[in-house]
Amino acid sequence: GSTIGILGGGQLGRMLAMAAARLGYRTVVLEPQADCPAAQVANRQIVAAYDDPVALSELAALCHVVTYEFENVPVVAAESLAERVPVSPPPAALASAQDRLIEKTFLNEVGVPTAEFHAIDSDDDLLAGLDAFHGSGVLKTRRLGYDGKGQRVFRGHAHDIAGTFADMGGVPLILERFVPFEREISVIAARGAKGEIEVYDPVENVHRGGILHTSTVPASVTADTGEAAMFGASSILKALNYVGVIGVEYFVLADGSLLANEIAPRVHNSGHWTEAACAISQFEQHIRAVAGLPLGSTARHSDCVMENLIGDDILRTPELLAEPDLVLHLYGKAEARPGRKMGHFTRLRR
Numbered sequence: 001g002s003t004i005g006i007l008g009g010g011q012l013g014r015m016l017a018m019a020a021a022r023l024g025y026r027t028v029v030l031e032p033q034a035d036c037p038a039a040q041v042a043n044r045q046i047v048a049a050y051d052d053p054v055a056l057s058e059l060a061a062l063c064h065v066v067t068y069e070f071e072n073v074p075v076v077a078a079e080s081l082a083e084r085v086p087v088s089p090p091p092a093a094l095a096s097a098q099d100r101l102i103e104k105t106f107l108n109e110v111g112v113p114t115a116e117f118h119a120i121d122s123d124d125d126l127l128a129g130l131d132a133f134h135g136s137g138v139l140k141t142r143r144l145g146y147d148g149k150g151q152r153v154f155r156g157h158a159h160d161i162a163g164t165f166a167d168m169g170g171v172p173l174i175l176e177r178f179v180p181f182e183r184e185i186s187v188i189a190a191r192g193a194k195g196e197i198e199v200y201d202p203v204e205n206v207h208r209g210g211i212l213h214t215s216t217v218p219a220s221v222t223a224d225t226g227e228a229a230m231f232g233a234s235s236i237l238k239a240l241n242y243v244g245v246i247g248v249e250y251f252v253l254a255d256g257s258l259l260a261n262e263i264a265p266r267v268h269n270s271g272h273w274t275e276a277a278c279a280i281s282q283f284e285q286h287i288r289a290v291a292g293l294p295l296g297s298t299a300r301h302s303d304c305v306m307e308n309l310i311g312d313d314i315l316r317t318p319e320l321l322a323e324p325d326l327v328l329h330l331y332g333k334a335e336a337r338p339g340r341k342m343g344h345f346t347r348l349r350r
């Protein structure tokens with residue numbers, strides 16, 4: 001067999017390692033935090049920073065291919081690895097997804113519309129941007145935000161914005177037009193080594209406190225909207241010459257039209273349901289793609305709802321285990337801190 005390297009050791013890395021093991025691969029995880037969720041499953045963990053040159057050399061020597069579970073791996077680390085071992089998805093995909101300004105510019109260039117946006121590098125920029133959007137908008141850090149962290153919402157009235165740029169950390173920001181969406185959906189899609197594309201059906205997502213709460217399949221959208229979302233994901237995969245699984249988040253407007261919100265160059269939380277309702281999960285699909293195997297079917301045998309277990313939600317475990325047709329997946333994290341993703345479950349509807 002051969003060995004797959006995974007940059008990042010969270011729950012996504014853990015689930016990738018499980019899928020890799022089932023296909024007979026060994027896995028090595030590079031992650032600075034010791035005893036991370038992925039290390040409990042992988043064959044080996046290298047405990048070091050993602051851009052540690054010695055660790056990267058070790059990883060390249062041990063692995064036949066390297067992938068990532070975390071989009072904030074430094075692009076230079078992925079590029080330096082790519083000189084020694086195949087890296088999938090391509091490091092250029094990481095670069096597009098790490099900075100919301102580059103990401104939205106790229107999406108519009110490939111014909112996938114987004115909300116209008118402005119780069120914000122000062123309070124003056126923010127004042128001008130809010131003015132252009134009649135006082136409403138979502139201000140986000142360009143880099144490193146997740147689960148709604150590093151965001152501020154402005155809703156159509158006069159704001160005293162003095163000091164906001166500094167309050168947000170003095171880092172580059174983006175102001176997006178506030179999207180009055182009717183619902184949020186996402187598409188999980190994969191492109192294989194030969195360029196073949198497989199797309200799972202669109203998922204409807206509900207967030208709570210900025211964190212994904214539930215993902216429901218099928219999404220309540222028309223066939224046209226669903227097809228447009230899947231087509232957009234395919235366009236992105238082709239433009240990036242991508243190999244692996246990608247997640248694409250969209251807002252659905254009242255008229256059924258779509259605005260893309262962001263892309264995740266990895267397996268995605270809103271694709272966890274595939275492990276319970278499809279023969280081939282997004283995790284296996286990703287491993288198949290990066291290992292150069294043929295992609296599997298994205299067909300769904302059941303409708304379902306996936307729900308995240310955040311913090312103390314893990315106390316629901318006994319009652320969840322008592323339910324028939326419920327697939328529970330826990331991440332082996334010792335401490336249930338508030339806001340921490342501890343696991344998820346998928347309720348099959350049949």
Ligand code: ATP
Pocket residue numbers: 115138145146147148149176177178179180181184207210211212249261262
């Ligand atoms: P994730 O955990 O999905 O990576 P994130 O921190 O990268 O989250 P976004 O996905 O950009 O943040 O935004 C989080 C949520 O905030 C969105 O799913 C949506 O509900 C809301 N939101 C974001 N941008 C806008 C917008 N321009 N207009 C209206 N709502 C928005």
Ligand code: MG
Pocket residue numbers: 145146147262
């Ligand atoms: Mg994000």
Ligand code: MG
Pocket residue numbers: 249261262
């Ligand atoms: Mg998001």
